[in-house]
Amino acid sequence: MQVDFQTHPDQYRHWKLQFDGAVARLTMDVKRDGGLREGYELKLNSYDLGVDIELADAIERLRFEHPEVGCVVVDSAVDRVFCAGANIPMLSGSTHAFKVNFCKFTNETRLFLENASEFSGLKSIAALNGTCAGGGYELALACDEILLVDDGSSAVSLPEVPLLAVLPGTGGLTRLVDKRKIRRDRADVFCTTSEGIRGKRAVDWNLVDAIAPRSKFDALVGERANELAKGARGGEGITLPKLEVKAEDNRREYKFVTLEIDTAARVATLEMRAPTESAPANGDAMQSLGADQWSLRAFRELNDALLHLRVNHLDIGLVLLHTRGDKANVLAWDQALEDHQDHWLAKEIRTYQARILRRLDLTSRSFFAIIDEESCFAGSLFELALASDRAYMLEDDDENVTIQLGVANQGSLPVSTGLSRLEVHFFGEPHLLEAAKGLTEPLAAQDADDAGLITLAADDIDWEDDVRIAIEERASLSPDALTGMEASLRFPGPETLESKIFARLSAWQNWIFQRPNAVGPEGALTKYGQPDRPTFDWRRC
């Protein structure tokens, strides 16, 4: 099964997106027989990856196409059911690799919703008209406000631990204690109470922000939405067209990005190309270029390529990052985003670039940046090298091969821990960081090496062998060990809610998704919905 990550509101099968001035309404109405693959029914607004791809699309469109919207109300068209969470038969019928990648994507979608609140003046309200369980409540937790109907039965719940022997894996545990500041003993009670918590207690414990009887619920939602919508950016949006891509079995070619898959070697090459046109001179020019401008289009293409790689090419362990084009153009386009950062679209594009680069940091593949002739690792494209596990640079006699730092490397594209990639690269070495920040000229291999900006410089004679051997060695190592190693080395320093979700929470969930108590023949995920109870190995690890 090949998953396609592009969609459009006209094609949505599971959501409806409507507009009323500064308030948008995103209504979940999951099509029962609309699963990505056979074998499960999407009952009770439960979701699979296909449902979440539409949700992610809707959030991006609200940000780019509708700056006039200040609040999106996420609600449900199903009577007395908001969302039952991730579909259990889908999960228990999925491979481990698919489960992990599914959870990663849904986690990113929820983080992108929070990111919209922080950076795009787009607040969100979860309007819970009934049952809100598991991943449904985790979606609510990602919203700015959670409103629950008070009818004596509608409850919020995270029943994963008691019912399925897995974790609420979409950030729920972390958001309970870190975001909503719910006391950890109460969170413990809540997460082990399968029926959940409703009414006044849900408010007292801060599980929801407000409740209202069914007769007054719409009024409450409307009132809160109008209030939150006051921070709308205003103005005209731009349209996000479908990305043009020439797709073959082992190759996806976009305008600025090409992904090539070498199945036999288990290696992919991901090339990003510099812009060829001049950078927009002001916000109006940017606005009229719309989604076609390099800064946005190239990173949308990168995003699509990364998602394809993650879900449709699981066997690929190593990605070689190439760049082609004129460094000066990359730097000029980065500078335009910096110069016009007060324009909503420049700001939106920059936070988009940041999010997609974070998606790269969190992709469980090894990345080697290959800095060779005609490459253009400068500014925002040099972030690709900083995001890589290693950067190999050709040392040529004429010093034509260079890298170049720019304004995009100064902190506007942070990793999930909040640090810039240069801060991560020189973690705990402030003098090296400061020295590097001052280097704005093109740097040939020796200078780049001296500044600590690359992993290895190799001259013409050694280059091919050095790179080839490194690739072969990497591709021979255990994919699991590499995933764990990279997750540990890529994120020195502080952690944030976002990084904790992928570290503490997801790593534990991945472990549990392997455990016989969940996925074995007698495990709870396997036995769910069957008359007999699961059987547990009681040993605590």
Next chain:
Amino acid sequence: MQVDFQTHPDQYRHWKLQFDGAVARLTMDVKRDGGLREGYELKLNSYDLGVDIELADAIERLRFEHPEVGCVVVDSAVDRVFCAGANIPMLSGSTHAFKVNFCKFTNETRLFLENASEFSGLKSIAALNGTCAGGGYELALACDEILLVDDGSSAVSLPEVPLLAVLPGTGGLTRLVDKRKIRRDRADVFCTTSEGIRGKRAVDWNLVDAIAPRSKFDALVGERANELAKGARGGEGITLPKLEVKAEDNRREYKFVTLEIDTAARVATLEMRAPTESAPANGDAMQSLGADQWSLRAFRELNDALLHLRVNHLDIGLVLLHTRGDKANVLAWDQALEDHQDHWLAKEIRTYQARILRRLDLTSRSFFAIIDEESCFAGSLFELALASDRAYMLEDDDENVTIQLGVANQGSLPVSTGLSRLEVHFFGEPHLLEAAKGLTEPLAAQDADDAGLITLAADDIDWEDDVRIAIEERASLSPDALTGMEASLRFPGPETLESKIFARLSAWQNWIFQRPNAVGPEGALTKYGQPDRPTFDWRRC
């Protein structure tokens, strides 16, 4: 196999502890046939849990028995071999639960060594006379300085990923980038290079602090040791006697602690008793009481009980924490530690209490504090309730059942994230935190509940049923899901090197320890030392 955690230098089989003024020398000389169980040989100074129990004992003795020591040199008696790391046949022959608990203990031992450097003026030097691989280098990383012999062959290495398809699981990855500030791309190269890195390059990359040829190595070590030893606290130590314990199959009774195991219910009861004697009036009195004083003895007993629970009673999923005695006495002993905190022993005891409470936080069992008649959850013993996943409190008519905050709850016993347990409890709620800090009177159940200090208050009529049902429900849940849930809920807020080791790194390692690529019949850990290569499932998760 029952593991005994008590030992003494006279009984060491694998280490020799020697003293020369302010410098101690702790020499690793692992007895080949001295493994904790049959089935593996401890070649090349490789270690198992038994070796690490002696190391942990030596570190504690240096802290309490030898305040005159300011630097311990960790070296090896084996020619050209420092330490080959954790024993591989032992690991591949161990259950998953044992592997996880083994790694947790070794992690704590290394953190305790760093804790000695931070709080006890006890610095450490790893004097690497030869091969230093895997867990051997991870032990070195926990030392303040790493000195390596420069002989053209001796190298430091973390070969776990390339050779065994598992992670360096004893903090190595985190310490490389977070502690030693090694650039993450270099760390990536280092961790995938099985032969390791030696000589000048090891210094340049900060993998070691200094190198010297074999002829000058002892002089270098001596010089650095004398320099680091200058911070010794000085004075007379106290003796740590073997703890007296009446041990039966399902019961361990110490002077101040009793651990009772209910195998059928999979529930343990851990009782801590308050001191009965008056608190020491000054540092001298404290010194003459030595290891017999409540503040130290009770927590040494708690430590031993926790370790037994972890390793010898894997099936026990829930621990009920009880306390018995006079709250006033607990508070008085806590106050004595506060009043005499300038005395080395008071400081040492307090950091010891903090470490053992952190061991409780990191124990993968559910903890319920049971606050009932005759309980004495006050001060340092109230930390037990704060460390618990839930606290149940009896609401009696006469309000005889009370809890009481004291000086020990104000921050001197931090969790591994650096926060006090009250700060964790009221994370993100500064007004509740401040209000609670001001409550110094005994609080009956309703007041404790109003202040948010307990999870549930129940009156005489409901008490037994409420507690019984909660226990039965908890004991019925999947142990893995609970471990992951507790690890996520217990640590809101910031992370530190210590907490990252147990979150990011250990969680990934636990996952990998489940993966067929490591532990399956064709996995690398299984195939290690055999002529045929492992076979990997290449899918990246």
